[in-house]
Amino acid sequence: MKLFDSLSKEKIELPKSNVKIYSCGPTVYDLIHIGNTRPIFIGDVIVRALTAAKTNINFLMNITDIDDKIINRAIEHKTSDIDLAKKYTKKFLSDLNDLQVVMPNKIIPISSRIDTIIDFIDDLVKNESAYFSEGSVYFEIEKFKDEYGKISHQKLDELIDGVRIENDQNKKSPLDFALWKATSVGRKFLTKWSSGRPGWHTECVALIDEYFGDTIDIHIGGTDLRFPHHENERIQFMARNQKKLSRIWFHVGHVLFDGQKMSKSVGNIITIDDFLAENNVNDLRYVMLVNKYSQQTNLTYDLIAQAKKWNERNESLFRKINWMLAIDELSMTNDNPIDDDFNIIDFRKEAMEALNDDLNTAKAISVVDAAIKYLNNKIKNGFVDESFNMLNEVLAILGFDYEIKNLAADEIHEIKKWQKLVQTKKFEEADALRKKLLKKKII
Numbered sequence: 369m370k371l372f373d374s375l376s377k378e379k380i381e382l383p384k385s386n387v388k389i390y391s392c393g394p395t396v397y398d399l400i401h402i403g404n405t406r407p408i409f410i411g412d413v414i415v416r417a418l419t420a421a422k423t424n425i426n427f428l429m430n431i432t433d434i435d436d437k438i439i440n441r442a443i444e445h446k447t448s449d450i451d452l453a454k455k456y457t458k459k460f461l462s463d464l465n466d467l468q469v470v471m472p473n474k475i476i477p478i479s480s481r482i483d484t485i486i487d488f489i490d491d492l493v494k495n496e497s498a499y500f501s502e503g504s505v506y507f508e509i510e511k512f513k514d515e516y517g518k519i520s521h522q523k524l525d526e527l528i529d530g531v532r533i534e535n536d537q538n539k540k541s542p543l544d545f546a547l548w549k550a551t552s553v554g555r556k557f558l559t560k561w562s563s564g565r566p567g568w569h570t571e572c573v574a575l576i577d578e579y580f581g582d583t584i585d586i587h588i589g590g591t592d593l594r595f596p597h598h599e600n601e602r603i604q605f606m607a608r609n610q611k612k613l614s615r616i617w618f619h620v621g622h623v624l625f626d627g628q629k630m631s632k633s634v635g636n637i638i639t640i641d642d643f644l645a646e647n648n649v650n651d652l653r654y655v656m657l658v659n660k661y662s663q664q665t666n667l668t669y670d671l672i673a674q675a676k677k678w679n680e681r682n683e684s685l686f687r688k689i690n691w692m693l694a695i696d697e698l699s700m701t702n703d704n705p706i707d708d709d710f711n712i713i714d715f716r717k718e719a720m721e722a723l724n725d726d727l728n729t730a731k732a733i734s735v736v737d738a739a740i741k742y743l744n745n746k747i748k749n750g751f752v753d754e755s756f757n758m759l760n761e762v763l764a765i766l767g768f769d770y771e772i773k774n775l776a777a778d779e780i781h782e783i784k785k786w787q788k789l790v791q792t793k794k795f796e797e798a799d800a801l802r803k804k805l806l807k808k809k810i811i
């Protein structure tokens with residue numbers, strides 16, 4: 369598989385045997401919204417496609433459970449920052465379950481790795497990449513000015529313009545960032561520098577360093593994390609280890625809602641629970657995969673309707689094949705699907721080729737459409753061939769699951785009864801039974 373690396377702006381080939389992946393997890397101060405699920409679903413397809421190609425995955429995700437946002441929200445809600453972080457960590461893990469994604473090999477809350485982070489910062493102070501000032505520790509960008517800014521492809525002066533003007537007199541340059549912040553509010557830990565807490569950018573990189581101990585293959589995150597977060601992660605790893613953090617910096621485009629950024633102030637936030645109350649998780653997955661991951665996706669009611677229609681079409685075909693096989697109306701063959709020129713069509717290969725070329729999920733979805741069209745024609749002739757297995761495999765790699773159940777003897781009996789009623793032209797009774805079967809999701 370080749371993926372586009374934001375730093376080199378090239379597609380980079382992944383190793384065949386083992387792939388190390390890190391994804392910046394959520395800062396647990398609130399519910400995540402559906403826009404946040406795009407990097408999660410995209411990462412999930414990478415994992416599923418590589419696993420299908422027999423590549424071993426080591427996938428780490430962090431949970432940022434120590435952060436200013438958590439502390440500020442806790443003060444606002446008159447609760448403890450520890451309780452608030454615990455509550456939203458638990459909710460995030462149940463969200464991942466609801467999203468039906470393959471769980472990372474490890475999910476580590478940052479609060480469990482404070483000693484690791486302190487040691488990491490200490491090393492940067494010792495090798496003079498960072499400096500101590502008024503209880504806090506800052507990274508000194510000036511020493512790495514030739515390397516800094518390479519992910520976002522900006523020069524130092526452009527980056528300075530992009531940094532919010534902060535009233536932090538302790539920093540040597542506006543681009544310097546805090547590895548350790550002295551503080552008197554919220555969760556804090558006593559170190560030789562001060563009573564304080566780590567900075568977000570150091571939390572991720574110290575975790576990657578401890579867990580993998582080496583350059584990783586894919587660092588996943590939303591495109592908004594390029595600067596400063598990913599630049600800062602990268603430069604710290606380089607300063608401490610004299611090697612690159614990741615071979616591929618993989619960035620997933622924004623999700624807009626009706627052309628606008630989802631935000632509390634606009635009031636257009638849709639949480640996962642809100643979405644799943646009215647739609648299926650397959651619908652959300654379709655919405656997040658139907659466009660190229662690197663482009664932004666505009667979520668509209670039309671797109672959601674399109675997703676529903678797509679999934680309903682797939683599900684009803686699978687159910688139909690399921691009951692027709694059960695009552696021997698269809699037979700299964702091992703024949704390969706062939707096109708009009710008698711060439712074998714390999715839907716699985718076509719989908720994998722699309723995904724292997726910088727994760728073209730849009731193209732893989734169009735392969736599903738072609739396979740469904742092909743199968744619909746086959747069942748008219750009374751049989752299903754190998755295209756059925758291929759389609760199942762492609763849908764599994766994309767993560768769609770229609771939960772088609774094995775039919776019990778009494779259910780098969782009812783289907784046969786319905787078919788008999790149709791044959792004997794007892795349409796009223798047939799229709800009543802059909803409705804009952806539909807309701808039970810048998811047909």
Ligand SMILES: [Zn+2]
Pocket residue numbers: 391392393572573597601
């Ligand atoms: Zn991160």
